[in-house]
Amino acid sequence: MKHIISAVVENQPGVLARVVGLISGRGYNIDSLNVAPTNDPTTSRITMVVPGDDRVLEQVTKQLNKLVDVIKVHDFTGEKFxxxxxxxxxxxxxxxxxxxxxxxxxxxxxxxxxxxxxxxxxxxxxxxxxxxxxxxxxxxxxxxxxxxxxxxxxxxxx
Amino acid sequence: MRTGVECLMDGLQQAGVETVFGLPGGSVLDIFKDLYHAPFEFILVRHEQGATHMADGYARATGKVGCCLVTSGPGATNTVTGLATANMDSVPMVCISGQVPSNMIGNDAFQEADITGITRPVTKHNYLVRNVDDLPRIIAEAFYIAATGRPGPVLIDIPKDVQRASTNALTPQEIKIRGYNPNTAGHPRQIAKLAEALNRAEKPLLYVGAGVICSGAAAELTALARKARLPVTTTLLGLGSFPETDPLSLRMLGMHGSVTANYATQECDLLVSVGARFDDRVTGKLSEFAPHATIAHIDIDPSAISKSVAVDIPVVGDVRHVLTALLPLVEERPREAWLSKLGQWQEKYPFTYDQDPGKLMPQYVIDKIYELTRGDAIIATEVGQHQMWAAHFYKYTQPRTFISSGGLGTMGFGLPAAIGAQVGRRDKMVVDIAGDGSAQMNFQELVVAVEHQLPVKVVILNNSYLGMVRQWQEMFYKGEYSATVLGQADRPQNERVPGAAPHYLPDFVKMAEAHGALGLRAVKREEVVPSLEKAFAWNGPAVLECMVEREVNVYPMVPAGASLLEMIHSMA
Structure with a gap:
């Protein structure tokens, strides 16, 4: 199942590497990835499409939330968006x-x-x-x- | 105006650092210039890995944040194993590395390494400082992040030009990080649910991990267990969180856990993990783990909940906060049937070993260390069979008295960690229990103990094997001892050394003496106690090598991936 994960992160060098590293380090491929500043220029939104089973992706979302530079993570799967x-x-x-x-x-x-x-x-x-x-x-x-x-x-x- | 280095010195002092472990180099010369006059102690190690394990041992023994300082490039890469060790075991630590000047980064400069890139997966957080104005804030944040929530190591990489640059920036009075807000107080409704489950359970079991020690909740845990008569089993890193001399203690569970603890796990109707993370060495086969139990989990890390085992009652919060709130809600219960069943198992299946007086059994040595120290020492270990025996035959009653690399399983951890622990706890006897394989991995740090008059005792159980790997080879790989034979005898053909090689290298007694420590050897069982007495009475570091029975296995053992009920009790 494909998951669309959206993360609001600090707009700082190295943050994207942290987020991507967390996912690739577990052997998951990212189908697509988009990064750009939000309306607050000190933060960026990362949107990723990641295939994987729900339990694994729930764990990934929790791990992303743990990153100090990640402010908010949301998995759109199963919601209206x-x-x-x-x-x-x-x-x-x-x-x-x-x-x-x-x-x-x-x-x-x-x-x-x-x-x-x-x-x-x-x-x-x-x-x-x-x-x-x-x-x-x-x-x-x-x-x-x-x-x-x-x-x-x-x-x-x- | 302060320079970057001055900000660092002030920041370390403000963070309450008393001791820094490290080794200098080109990229940190400016830091060492100011360190020369610093008000805190500096301990010069012989290898940067040693510095990280010392800072780690110091942190585990004291609960304070350990601190180490290294140069760029190889200095920094040598910290990777130490950072990963601390990260796996949630140990608070701050590692400061020098970096080549900003304008040289990415140019393959001399002693350059992308250490923030390299350590990203093995630290809780890390920083590359680009602007000196950020440095005071970063130092304060690093110590805050290391020590709060689920603790862990933080690395700060400071380029040489940033160290020298000047700034008016001050250390922030208050630390606010919008992406980092650990939740300490557990949700009252979840706590009430857990209390209700405990009150209803007929066969409850507390499964306790290092979270209890991290959060300083040993007293609360003991109060809870005694009030509600809850049996307690601990993980390896949970040793010391509950007195193992208490009849409610079932000792350690898991792959090399006690029979009682593993049987209890498989039979309980409520399993409450208190700051433990359902590690694969604990659970065995996941689908058959605690099959009759409702699972509750108290943990400060939300990502630890339902990571491997589905949790019915999660409580996210600091263990001490949660246990404090839980205690008044939990009712006293006799639980006679359950406890008497556990008692029968305990009587039937204690940890045992061969008592033949003609044999110097490795377990016997630990038994005697326990007796002679009256269970009051800080025990550090390396990784392997001796580590498991140190868990079986020493009974831990106080938190922060068992210091061991659990998650990463880092051989060579014990000696530097013991030195770090001794720096933090000079009032305690610190003993590193080692195997002859692990003992060779960071032996150079013994010099530090001798120089600083840190009287650590190293007890090497020499079976001239990489014993734990040999045990697996014996049990699961047809007894073919590939690359586990440390002596010359019995090696496979392709590992034979031509000519007359010495029977066994190194000579640990001479090695101890060469490092300025007392070196002793016990060859027979009756020599063990006098040798231990001599080593313990010696007012400096001492190394005692015990020539133990060679092919002794750690039992019980649950084979990797098997259910906890499939324990092997011996090689019949």
Whole structure:
């Protein structure tokens, strides 16, 4: 089962290494990872997607909470939350498939953010499923470069 | 304005440091310049690992934060085992390391090591000080973090330029760390639930660990056990938290626990862990651990709850706070049937050994150490068979009198830890019980004991084997003693030394003498008591080597991964 773990941490060097080290040191892979400052610039939010069974992830969450630089940890699993991912995909295009790619993008509410002679860069925001779905459909055109932000999430409860 | 080094000296003093263990080097020369005039004692070790174990032993014996100081690079990397040892056993310690100047970090500078990176998984917390203005706060925080909550080691890495830079920053009056707020008072509702369970239980058992010692709750624990007639078993590191001379004591449980303690664990209807963490050496096979029991767990560390064993009644809080609140809620109960059953087991299954007067049994030596010290010494151990025998045949009645590396199992811990303990407790006899394998791992620190007139006694049970590993090889690896034979005889072919090698090296008596200590050897059983008497009467450090029966095993033993009921009592 995939867990979306969100941690508010001190915005200091070495903190990310501590958090990631705690997870990798137990042999778990991180599917995706996103870090950026929160509205308080002295703190950052780390959002991670980690596959693993519930008991293990509960232990990981508790261990993360123990880190001195970690202020708050939350596992969104089993709760109501809003999650999004940003994707930038540079798709190979020719005169033949260009309009099809543009059409596909508009169907997914994605935008073309860079137009070059042999490629289009598609920007899309959506859930992981939506992004995966879009990518699947784009793939036949040939994807030159792909960058995904990893999941970010906020809870729906006040 | 103060320099970084001045901030450090003031910070150590404000933290109440009385003794620093360490070794200098290029990156800490500025610190040692001021240390020259410092008001606290400095103990120069011979290897940085020794400094960490001394600070650790000092902390375990006194309850204060141990402090060590080392240089960058190899000085710092030599502390890793000591930090990991302290981390596993929740020992409060602050280690200060020098670092190359900030502008050299990452350049593969001479004696550079990323010690905060290296020690991240083996410390409670660590700091690389980037700005001298942060240093006074960091020092105060480090001591606070080390000593509070579940204690542990904290490392502060200070680059040379930060040591020299000046600042107006003062030590904060109050320490507030937003990500670190250990919860000391247990939840009243959980405590009430636990009391109710204790009052209802017919076959309760207290399973007690080092948390009781950390929090200074031995008196509260004893009061609780005696009031409600609760039998007590302890972990290795819990030894001393409850008097083992009390009939309610079932002694240690687990892999090498007493039969009674293990039977009681498997039969009890309520198991209350008091500051113990359900270590794999305690539980054996998890799915068969305490099968009939409701499990309660008092621990200051929320991550210790339900880590391996599912807990029915968790109480997160400081053990002393929780026990104090619990005591008035718990009713007196006779529990005659349960206690009489336990009593019968105790009578039937004591720790035993071969009493043949022609044999110098290792257990006999510990028996005699117990008798001659009247159970009043601080016992440090290394790691292995002797460590288990020191747990079986010495009865601990006071907290902070048994000093041993439990979690990490660090050979070479005992001697420096004994020295550290003696520094903190000069009023006590301190004895390091060692095997001949472990004894060779940090022997160089004996010089420190001699120099500082710290009269530690080292008793080496020499069976010329790495005994515990040999025991496993005998029991589970077809008796093939691969790399466990320390003498020349009986080695496998590929370990044979050509030519006429001495039968056994080193000569511990000469080694003791070369370090300036008294060296003694007992070869026969009847020599043990006079030798111990001589060593104990000697007013300085003494090393007594006892040439014990070679292939003696520690029993009972629960094989790794087996249920606690599957105890092997002997190799029949």
């Amino acid at each position: 809003t999650d999004r991912e940003l994707m930038l995909a540079k798709v190979m295009t020719t005169a033949k498939n260009r309009s099809a790619v543009i059409e596909l993008a508009s169907l997914f509410n994605a935008r073309i953010v860079c137009v070059q002679s042999k490629s289009l860069t598609v920007q899309m925001v959506g859930t992981t499923d939506e992004v995966d779905n879009m990518l699947e459909l784009l793939r036949s055109n040939g994807i030159l470069e792909l960058s995904r932000s990893g999941v970010i999430a906020v809870g729906r409860l006040d």
